[in-house]
Amino acid sequence: MPVTVARSLDHALAALEEFPEALILAGGTDVMVQINKGAVSVDQVVAIGRVPELQGWRREGDWLHLGAAVTYSEMMGEELSSLVPALAQASRTVGSPQIRNAGTIGGNLGTSSPAGDTLPVLFALDAVLTIRSSTELREVPISQFVVGVKSNTLQPGELIEKISVPVLEGPQEFCKIGPRNAMVISVASFTLLADQKENRVRSCLGTVGPVPIRSMEAEDLLSNSVNWGENTVSSEVLDAFSSLCADAAKPIDDHRGSAVYRRHAIKVLSRRAASRIFIEGKS
Ligand SMILES: Cc1cc2nc3c(=O)[nH]c(=O)nc-3n(C[C@H](O)[C@H](O)[C@H](O)COP(=O)(O)OP(=O)(O)OC[C@H]3O[C@@H](n4cnc5c(N)ncnc54)[C@H](O)[C@@H]3O)c2cc1C
Missing domain, CATH: 3.30.390.50 (CO dehydrogenase flavoprotein, C-terminal domain)
Structure with a gap:
């Protein structure tokens, strides 16, 4: 199975332009379970776990921008815990330390499971997703992204670049x-x-x-x-x-x-x- 290990956002988007139906692989904690069960057949993979533009987070005024490859362990870190405590609390309940080190916020959104633990927090925050293809950038409110059980509005050739949430004052x-x-x-x-x-x-x-x-x-x-x-x-x-x-x-x-x-x-x-x-x- 051909795998493109993307080294930059442009590299990932170019691979997705060439193979729009490719499987996007982040931490693999959902995807690998499905592959190992034989529940999905995969012809092409674009691995985005090492794309620098999808890592880390930054604050701009009253908004926080989280790269799609930010992990649960990172969301539990001291600074993010104080900026978005509910996201850190949700992250603490996810899986085991191994899953929290590998699993990402972008992967939780990509799966769009009703049991996805970051989703209700992101809905309460009215999070906005930045979604990119090689030719387009769109900003989508989370309520227009997750539309059903394991169903979302991501189109072939697109990936989630970042998730933006307001920094609120209060518990x-x-x-x-x-x-x-x-x-x-x-x-x-x-x-x-x-x-x-x-x-x-x-x-x-x-x-x-x-x-x-x-x-x-x-x-x-x-x-x-x-x-x-x-x-x-x-x-x-x-x-x-x-x-x-x-x-x-x-x-x-x-x-x-x-x-x-x-x-x-x-x-x-x-x-x-x-x-x-x-x-x-x-x-
Ligand atoms: C043992 C175990 C325990 C778990 N416990 C929990 C739990 O308590 N709570 C919970 O919510 N989840 C849990 N999960 C599920 C999983 O860990 C999370 O959903 C995790 O966030 C998936 O992230 P990932 O980076 O591993 O995604 P992947 O497995 O790499 O990808 C998941 C999906 O998202 C897509 N995707 C990934 N990144 C992007 C992107 N940037 N843009 C577009 N699409 C993308 C992929 O193509 C795929 O469809 C558990 C899983 C395991 C195996």
Whole structure:
């Protein structure tokens, strides 16, 4: 199987222009599982793991730009943990150290699994993806990129170059439920971000629908009910918020959990996340 090991972004894009249907290989933690199972047939591979332009991250004002080849271990690093805590928390729950050293944010997006742990965080942040081919560059909001179960709008010949997210002021929480505490695929997850500049919360439900789900009704309720000066919220509002989040879930029954359990999990996780961010009891 011919493999192009790209040494630069131009090299990768030229290879993808020549072989638009080539498999893009980053960390290989999803792709190699599929190849080893014989679930995909591959004629050409473009390996992008060593492309310098896809590595690292930079901050520009209130925006953070993450190269598509940034790994989970890097997202757990001290600086990124303080800039986007929820992304670091999500990264900590992924696989094992080996998987976190190899697996990338671009690969999580490329797979677009409903259980992909960075996806709900990126939805809550309204992340913007920069997608390139040899002839075009487009900037795509994440909600227009992930469009179904393992389905996205990447076209042949294109790759994800970077992911841009706002740097928010305020605490963030990512909570995930699985059958055990480590090496576990999500059964349900919940992301909650406080934006103390805008006095708004942003949230997202993970693994309880074909794509991550935001409940604007739940976000509006919590945003409008929090006492932002004192960082407090009443127990009644937390109850109502978690009920709205659970109502927004569109879970299925599968071997990892029933729809009923998943909806309940969202209710528990959303209340837990909100009571970690805000002081409960006073309105
Ligand atoms: C044991 C194990 C545990 C795991 N645990 C978790 C977990 O807890 N949570 C979780 O979310 N995932 C988990 N995964 C899945 C996997 O590690 C992640 O989805 C990871 O982010 C994939 O990244 P990668 O770089 O390895 O992608 P690859 O396997 O290299 O690629 C994945 C897909 O993305 C495409 N792709 C990669 N980079 C780009 C790019 N820049 N532009 C366009 N397309 C691209 C590839 O063509 C492919 O379709 C686990 C996997 C294993 C094997």
